[in-house]
Amino acid sequence: MTVPGSPLPGPIAPRTVRAGFALSILSLLALAVIYVLAIRFTPTEASQGFAQKIFYIHVPAAWMALLTFSVVGIVSALYLWLKDPRLDLFAESAAEAGVAFSVVMLTTGPLWGKPVWGAWWQWDARLTLTLFLFFLYVGYLSLRSAVHDPAERARFSAVVAILGLFLVPFVHLSVYLFRTIHPLPVVLKPSAPSLPGSMLQVLLLSLAVHTLLGFGFILARYGIARNDAARPQEALDG
Amino acid sequence: MDELPRNAGYVIAAYAIAAAVYLGYFVRLVRKRRRMVDGRR
Numbered sequence: 001m002t003v004p005g006s007p008l009p010g011p012i013a014p015r016t017v018r019a020g021f022a023l024s025i026l027s028l029l030a031l032a033v034i035y036v037l038a039i040r041f042t043p044t045e046a047s048q049g050f051a052q053k054i055f056y057i058h059v060p061a062a063w064m065a066l067l068t069f070s071v072v073g074i075v076s077a078l079y080l081w082l083k084d085p086r087l088d089l090f091a092e093s094a095a096e097a098g099v100a101f102s103v104v105m106l107t108t109g110p111l112w113g114k115p116v117w118g119a120w121w122q123w124d125a126r127l128t129l130t131l132f133l134f135f136l137y138v139g140y141l142s143l144r145s146a147v148h149d150p151a152e153r154a155r156f157s158a159v160v161a162i163l164g165l166f167l168v169p170f171v172h173l174s175v176y177l178f179r180t181i182h183p184l185p186v187v188l189k190p191s192a193p194s195l196p197g198s199m200l201q202v203l204l205l206s207l208a209v210h211t212l213l214g215f216g217f218i219l220a221r222y223g224i225a226r227n228d229a230a231r232p233q234e235a236l237d238g
Numbered sequence: 239m240d241e242l243p244r245n246a247g248y249v250i251a252a253y254a255i256a257a258a259v260y261l262g263y264f265v266r267l268v269r270k271r272r273r274m275v276d277g278r279r
Contacts, residue, residue, distance in 0.1 A: 017271060024264055031260065035253055050243035054252045061256065100263040107259075108252040115245040217263060224270045231277060 013227035020220025027213035034206045042202050054112040056202055059187075060210035061104035062130075066168050068098035068214055069137060073165020076158035088154035089229060091161055092144060093221035095137050097214050102134040117181065125178035129171045136164045150229070 038056035045052035072095045079087035109127070110120040121127065140160045147153035170177070175184050187193045187207075193200055 017274070021267070021271070024267070028260060028264065031257075035257075039249070039253075044243070049245055051245040051248050053249050057253060057256045097263070100259055104256045104259050107255045111248045111252040111255075115248050213260065217267065220267050220271070224267070224274050227274050228277075 013223045013230065016223030016226065017220055018223075020216050020218070020223055023212060023216030024220055025216075027209055027216050030209045031213065034202065034209055037202050038206070042199050043196070045199075048116050051112055051115040054108050056206050058105060058108040058112060059203060060206045061101045061108065063207055064101040064210045064214045065098050065105050065130075065133075066172060067211070068094045068101060068218070069133065069164055070168050072098060072137070072140075072161045073168070076161035077165070079154060079158050080162075085150065085154065085229065086226070088150075088158070089225040090218070090222050091158070092141075093218045093225055095140055095161065096221055097217040099134070099137050099141065100217070101210075101214065102130075102137065106131065106134060122181055124180040124182060125174040126171065126180050126182035129167065129174050133164060133167050133171055136160065136167065140164065 034056065038053050042053065042056070044050055072091045075087050075091040075094065078084075079091065109130075113122070114120050140157055143160060144153055144157050147156055172185075174180060175182050186195050187200075187203065195203065
């Protein structure tokens with residue numbers, strides 16, 4: 001069934017929303033288990049001490065922020081090519097989740113930096129580029145709420161999202177490209193992961209749970225956006 | 239009672255902020271969903 005005046009089919013949205021919420025709830029419960037595993041069942045790192053435990057939530061949040069922003073850029077490029085409004089709605093949904101993960105990344109990082117580096121923040125390449133990436137996607141969401149014509153909004157925001165996509169590899173590779181005090185990757189690198197067994201297991205589990213959580217958020221948000229877009233404009237205004 | 243490890247405050251703050259952000263975004267989605275359901279009636 002297609003709602004009159006909209007190119008989007010309607011009935012898939014409630015199913016997508018339900019699946020997204022179910023996945024989000026399960027992932028949030030699994031995240032509580034990760035908290036317990038990270039605090040109680042991983043060894044305390046020798047040089048960083050207890051503060052190293054922040055790593056189990058900071059790294060997965062950073063992974064999800066970069067992953068979702070990459071998805072936003074790729075899906076936006078596909079939108080400019082195919083002009084399918086579903087791609088634009090998916091990009092918006094992923095950008096919202098990406099900003100949430102970025103907030104966690106940018107707040108847990110300084111909370112680790114203060115006890116380990118002795119400073120909340122350093123203007124080094126990794127941290128600065130990450131902050132700019134966050135600002136870019138906050139701008140992306142602001143732009144979307146400022147433009148009311150759906151086609152114009154989709155086109156303008158797709159261009160911003162593609163620019164953000166170019167920034168993502170620089171963020172990941174900044175620790176190799178520039179002199180930076182940020183630690184090097186321990187999992188996403190050409191050689192084998194450099195972590196002892198139980199630490200690596202909890203980190204990989206946390207990465208998986210965060211990935212499912214992000215997928216749940218995006219799915220739920222996308223379903224809601226599909227439903228809103230499929231409704232006639234008068235219903236949304238009223 | 240066991241003493242808290244050194245720097246435990248930073249860890250507790252980080253975990254609490256992460257939980258608050260994820261739960262906060264989840265609640266935002268729940269509100270949007272409620273509006274969606276109300277709009278369909």
